[in-house]
Amino acid sequence: MDYPGNLFVVAAPSGAGKSSLVKALRELDSQVQPSVSHTTRPPRGQEKHGREYFFVSEAEFDQMVLADAFVEWAHVHGRRYGTSKKMIEERITHGADVILEIDYQGALQIKRIFTNAVLVFILPPSWEELRSRLQNRGEDAPEVIELRMKNAAEEMAKAPEFDFVIINELFERALFDLKAIVHAQRLKYSAQRRARADTFQALRIA
Numbered sequence: 001m002d003y004p005g006n007l008f009v010v011a012a013p014s015g016a017g018k019s020s021l022v023k024a025l026r027e028l029d030s031q032v033q034p035s036v037s038h039t040t041r042p043p044r045g046q047e048k049h050g051r052e053y054f055f056v057s058e059a060e061f062d063q064m065v066l067a068d069a070f071v072e073w074a075h076v077h078g079r080r081y082g083t084s085k086k087m088i089e090e091r092i093t094h095g096a097d098v099i100l101e102i103d104y105q106g107a108l109q110i111k112r113i114f115t116n117a118v119l120v121f122i123l124p125p126s127w128e129e130l131r132s133r134l135q136n137r138g139e140d141a142p143e144v145i146e147l148r149m150k151n152a153a154e155e156m157a158k159a160p161e162f163d164f165v166i167i168n169e170l171f172e173r174a175l176f177d178l179k180a181i182v183h184a185q186r187l188k189y190s191a192q193r194r195a196r197a198d199t200f201q202a203l204r205i206a
Contacts, residue, residue, distance in 0.1 A: 004194055005092035006185045007114050008032070008099040010178075011107045012122035013152035014077070015134040017168040021122065022101050024175050025182070032097045032182065035087050038064065041079035044139060053081075072102070072109035077147065081106065088114070095194075097182065104158040118185055120178065121162040125169035 012018035026032050038054040040061050049055050056064075061080050064070060073082030083100060091098045092114075100110070104121070111117050124130040130152060134145045159165055164181050168174040185191065193200055 002116060002190060003089075003092040003114075004095040006097045006182075006191070007088065007092055007110070007117040008097065008120060008182065008185075009107045009110055009117050010099060010101050010120045010122060011104045011155075011158075011162070012168075013124070013130065013155045014148045015130050015137070015152075016122045016124045017133070017171065017174065018101055018122045020171070021166075021168065021175055021178055022099055024171075025099070025178050028175075028179065029182065032099050033091055035083060035091065035098050035100050037100070037102065038070075038073075038082045038084065039079060040081075071113050072106040074103055074105040074109075076103045076105075077144075077151070083110065085113070097186075104155050104161075108158070108161060118164070118181065119162040120164045120166060120181060121156075121159045122174070123156060123159065123165060123167045125167055129169075 010018055010022055022034075026034065036050060036052070036054055038056050038061065040056060040058050041053075043049070043052070043055055047053065058080075061073075061082065064082060065073060069084060069086070070082035071085035071088060073080060081102065083102060083106060088098055088100075100106075102110075107119050111119055124133070127149075131145070131149060134140065134148055140148065166174050166177045186195070193205075
């Protein structure tokens, strides 16, 4: 189905800067809305229920899986994450642009259901920089960092299956690239035809 709104799906290995880029994009572009995922992991830092994630118990997550409430869900670093199909459909049906931050497994699952979804993969400039960013966050124990580095190899191997790839070496440049992807989608014929129907009609363009 060709929904009025766009669905952008951003994935990256932990520490590549995905969340910071999406947050900065949303601050610059009010038309881009988040779709808040459900997770069984506990909140970190200043995270709040319903803002960054819906923090739920394992039992609550199980109930949602059984009810087929997720468009995708996956195990990531020992926790489960899921994206509500209803939340996405409601927003893009009403013309909103929705952006998701999820792992590559979820991104590929979503592409099979929402075939017009735009998949964006964020890469770090090097292995050394990725490790440095994980260490500088000060959130994870050394063994957790090693697990994230190991998982990153598997995750980055999936980059060829995405529509766009951004290398987050310089944050400002990476943000410009992400904005360019969003803007380009809005300039596609079908999107312009919906947004500027009066102009197309006046110009006698079908």
